[in-house]
Amino acid sequence: MKKIILSLLIISFCIQLKAQESDKSIYLFSYFKNNGQDGLHLAYSRDGLKWEALKNDQSFLKPEVSKDKLMRDPCIIRGGDGNFHMVWTVSWTDKTIGYAWSKDLVNWSQQVAIPVMAKEEGARNCWAPEITYDAKKKQYMIYWATTITGKFPETFSEKDNGYNHRMYYTLTKDFKSFSPIKLLYDPGFNVIDATILKEGKKWVMFVKDETREPAQKNLKIAYSKKLTGPYTSASKPFTGNYWAEGPTAYKNGDNWIVYFDKYTLKQYGALSSKDLINWDDISSQISLPKGTRHGSILKISEQELKTLMQP
Template sequence: MKRFVYLLTMLLVAAGAFAQNAKNEVYLFCYFKGSSADGLHLAASTDGLKWQALKGDSSFLKPAVASDKLMRDPCILRGADGLFHMVWTVSWNDKGIGYANSPDLIHWSEQRFLPVMAAEKGARNTWAPEVTYDATTKQYMIYWASTITGRYPLADTITEKGYNHRIYYTLTKDFKTFTATKLLYNPGFNCIDASILPFGKKIIMFFKDETVKPVQKNIKIAYADKITGPYKQAGTHITGDYWAEGPTALQKGKEWILYFDKYRNHKYGALTSTDLKTWTDISDQVQLPSGIRHGTVFKITVAEYEKLKAAKN
């Protein structure tokens, strides 16, 4: 009898956990693989640690804009309009980025090329764009890293093929009209891969310090009172003694999980924190699809996840 009661209790606990989990949102990771020519890949997780590639790890959307037709560094945001808005890097050497939207991550709008750096004659590139929504102004901010030849000359750019990036941005309410491009963040050194999220009454930016001399190649944090800045760096780097890039953060209650690409080690890393000051490395607990490269994490509903699972190759 006692064993029966025990088994029944365990079943009820499991059922309760399943019911609770069914109410929760599912985490999604959008990313690229290889050269990115095959397009958008998606992986899902219920705990932020174990991630399963969807659709057999095949592409959900193939790139169709710009001469190189790449889809690197995808960033997806659910907008205030309910649509999923995506921006991405279309080329190593272009003055614009890619944009498309979708109601379900399966059916996509026509892809568009946004010439966000066209006004800068010396602009060499437009890398790793991301998009964040500002509920206060009801605007979307698209931001990215660009090098403008001669704008910020440094000695170490000799070893970086002359690249010396800063973070730039544009604002839009409808992804049809955009404000003039402006400088968002200049910490005084080469920086890329900004990822911006609300943090209470503050705005937090994770970004990569690209400095070669003395070598940095790590992830740092900056804060601001509003989405357009000014941003101020807080403390030193939070990643370890390895080269890291492509930070993207997930909030699970009071816990933050920061994922990043240990690109020289050909694997992903992860840190966790509850205060954004003390970080614990949990890289050995995270399982991601083989070959995953720079991307972003976001949340979807269980119903949306079930539709994605049913998507065929």
């Protein structure tokens, strides 16, 4: 009897161990290089710190939409349908953003240009779009930064080519029909590069203060009870004495990890925090493929990684 019980315990342990191994997530970093002309690049990590480029750092998807045919700032999430959904910046001056979806991150749907700001005559751009899924409402929010000529004159500056961004959004359940465009965030300064995640019952927004005079160029945080806002005033900067942009965040256990592009230094940085107030600089602990620019981080399975690694 003791042998039978011992055998059953061993079998149970093996099953649990196998289940744990199958549940282990891999971190995937989507990014672009240079001006985004060659498309989507992907890298993976098992610890969320050391990243290795996939496909010899060649593009997984070449851009096809817009006059400029760029694929900058690729943001990929796993949707409520289990598929991967991606948006990106298609051009420096278009009023559209790019969209495509995939089941395996290798084979992608036809690329679509979503004309989010087409009705805004004074819109100059649509930059750094992102997607966040609201599981409770079973819908997606796509949001991006746009400068509309003549709006928000109180923060206008001739510097940075006169760009004066605010965050805008649209809602969709199927990426075919979209709600009217609305203002998502006006913090009283030139704002760009928002990324939003759920933390308990609240939504956390990481943003870049793009103010040029006097220069800010740093990252801040705002909160909301609803994905669509209203969001609180922005916090004090949590990045240091350097220009930062393109934050992407994820939870590693109890720790928040925020990656960002130290673009004037041509290097990446990372900060860690348990409470989103006190931050530790872990930039010396990370490594990414050479030339990595502005992207997003998500979790994938071991099997999905194997698919990505196939020749």
